[in-house]
Amino acid sequence: MPDQARYRVLLTESSSASAREVLTVLGRQGHRVDVMDSGGLSFTRYSRWVRRRHRAPAFAADPLAHLDALRHVLREHPYDVLLPTHEQLVAIARHRDEFAGLVPGLAVPRFAAVRRVQDKADAVRLLADLGLPQPDTLLVRGPGELVARAEQLPAYVKVPVATGSRGVWLAADEAALGRIADDPAVREVFAGGGEVLVQRRVTGPLVMVQALFRHGTLVGLHTALRRREGVQGSASAKESVVLPDVAKHLARLGAALDWHGPLSLDAVVDEGSGEVRYIDLNPRLVEPVNAELAGADLVRRWLAVSLGEQVGPIAEPRPGVRTHMLLMALVRHAELGRGRRHLLGELTRAVTQRGWYTHSHEELLPIGDDPGGALLVGVVAACLLVSPGLWRRLAGSGAPPHALTADGWRQLTRPVS
The missing domain is CATH 3.30.1490.20 (ATP-grasp fold, A domain)
Structure with missing residues (x-):
C-alpha cells in the first residue's frame, strides 16, 4: 500500500458528517477531492479541501436521478477512486458492474449482500443465523x-x-x-x-464499530465509545477502545456476506453481562476521524482496497483517543431545551479546552487546518444564541439529502426490466 500516492477522489455526497470526516482525512493526506453536491448548507460547504463541486439531485429525493448525475460526472471527468460516503453505496451496488467500468477504484459489495444489511429485519435474521449477539x-x-x-x-x-x-x-x-x-x-x-x-432496550454505553473488508476478509477495524450524546442520537464526543470479541464477530460477518468495502455497526455493551450486542448495521464508513487519530488507517486502506492493492496486516488502534464535535454538542443543548447559559458554557469549555475538551481533538470541523469550518460553527452558534428553538430547522425533521428513504429503497429493489 503506497504511502506517497496521491489520488483524484470523488465523494458521492457532500452534506453528511461522514463525508466531512472522510474529506478531512483525504485532505490531510494530500489527495485531490471533489464532491457530488445537492446544494444547501452542508458540513463540507466552506472546506478548502473541496476542489470542485458537481451539482446533483438530492439522493433522498430521487436516488436514480442522483445516480444519473454521478454517471455523467464519471464519464466526463477522470477520477482514480469513487468513495460512497453514505447510502449511495446501496444504489451503486445495485449497478455494481456498470460503475466498476466507469472508475478504476471502487469497493462495493454485491447487492444481495447489501440487502441483508440495509433492511433491518433481514439484518436481525442475519445476526441470528451467524450467532452474533443482539438484543x-x-x-x-x-x-x-x-x-x-x-x-x-x-x-x-x-x-x-x-x-x-x-x-x-x-x-x-x-x-x-x-x-x-x-x-x-x-x-x-x-x-x-x-x-x-x-x-x-439494553442498558450500557453505545459502541461505534467501523470495519473494512477485502472480498470477505477483514482488513481494517476500529471501535469507539460514544462518551457524549449529540443531537438526534449522534455522538458529540467519542473515545477509542479495543474490544477483542468484535474482531471475531466481524470476521464471521464479512466472510458470510463476502463483503467488499466499508461496513459500520452500532452496538451496546450490556452493563449487566459485559457482552457487546449489535443493534444496527450500516453499509458505509461512519465518521472515520477518531479511527484515523487512533491509528486504524481506515481511509488509506479504503483507497487501497478500492484500487485492488494489498493492505497488509490490520492496524492496531490506540485506546483512549478522545475526539469531539462542538457543533453537535451545541445543537444537543438546544434540543434538550437548555438555554443560552449552557450554550455559552459549552463554547467557553471548547475554547479553553476544559472538561471533555481537555486532550480531545475536534473531528467534524477542524478549524486549525481547515479554517472555513469556523464560519459554520459561528453561524450555528449565533442562531442558537438568538433563538435556541432554531435547532429544529438546523437539524431538520425529514430525511437528510444524503439518506436513503423507504421510497428510494423501493426504487432500488424493483426488478430490473
Missing part, C-alpha cells in the same frame, strides 16, 4: 401484533429502512406502542406487508 428482538407484521408486545418494554421500534433517529422510536409503555403503531411510517410498512422491529 431480544421480535419482528411484527401488523399494528395489533405490535401493541401486544408489551413484554418487550422498554423497547425500540424500528421500521426496516431508517437513518439515524428517523424511523426509530423508544416505547416506554403500552400507550407509546399504540402511538407508534399509528405513525404513518409504521402503517405504511404494515400496508406493504413488511415487518417492524421491536427490540428490547
Whole structure:
C-alpha cells in the first residue's frame, strides 16, 4: 500500500458528517477531492479541501436521478477512486458492474449482500443465523401484533429502512406502542406487508464499530465509545477502545456476506453481562476521524482496497483517543431545551479546552487546518444564541439529502426490466 500516492477522489455526497470526516482525512493526506453536491448548507460547504463541486439531485429525493448525475460526472471527468460516503453505496451496488467500468477504484459489495444489511429485519435474521449477539428482538407484521408486545418494554421500534433517529422510536409503555403503531411510517410498512422491529432496550454505553473488508476478509477495524450524546442520537464526543470479541464477530460477518468495502455497526455493551450486542448495521464508513487519530488507517486502506492493492496486516488502534464535535454538542443543548447559559458554557469549555475538551481533538470541523469550518460553527452558534428553538430547522425533521428513504429503497429493489 503506497504511502506517497496521491489520488483524484470523488465523494458521492457532500452534506453528511461522514463525508466531512472522510474529506478531512483525504485532505490531510494530500489527495485531490471533489464532491457530488445537492446544494444547501452542508458540513463540507466552506472546506478548502473541496476542489470542485458537481451539482446533483438530492439522493433522498430521487436516488436514480442522483445516480444519473454521478454517471455523467464519471464519464466526463477522470477520477482514480469513487468513495460512497453514505447510502449511495446501496444504489451503486445495485449497478455494481456498470460503475466498476466507469472508475478504476471502487469497493462495493454485491447487492444481495447489501440487502441483508440495509433492511433491518433481514439484518436481525442475519445476526441470528451467524450467532452474533443482539438484543431480544421480535419482528411484527401488523399494528395489533405490535401493541401486544408489551413484554418487550422498554423497547425500540424500528421500521426496516431508517437513518439515524428517523424511523426509530423508544416505547416506554403500552400507550407509546399504540402511538407508534399509528405513525404513518409504521402503517405504511404494515400496508406493504413488511415487518417492524421491536427490540428490547439494553442498558450500557453505545459502541461505534467501523470495519473494512477485502472480498470477505477483514482488513481494517476500529471501535469507539460514544462518551457524549449529540443531537438526534449522534455522538458529540467519542473515545477509542479495543474490544477483542468484535474482531471475531466481524470476521464471521464479512466472510458470510463476502463483503467488499466499508461496513459500520452500532452496538451496546450490556452493563449487566459485559457482552457487546449489535443493534444496527450500516453499509458505509461512519465518521472515520477518531479511527484515523487512533491509528486504524481506515481511509488509506479504503483507497487501497478500492484500487485492488494489498493492505497488509490490520492496524492496531490506540485506546483512549478522545475526539469531539462542538457543533453537535451545541445543537444537543438546544434540543434538550437548555438555554443560552449552557450554550455559552459549552463554547467557553471548547475554547479553553476544559472538561471533555481537555486532550480531545475536534473531528467534524477542524478549524486549525481547515479554517472555513469556523464560519459554520459561528453561524450555528449565533442562531442558537438568538433563538435556541432554531435547532429544529438546523437539524431538520425529514430525511437528510444524503439518506436513503423507504421510497428510494423501493426504487432500488424493483426488478430490473
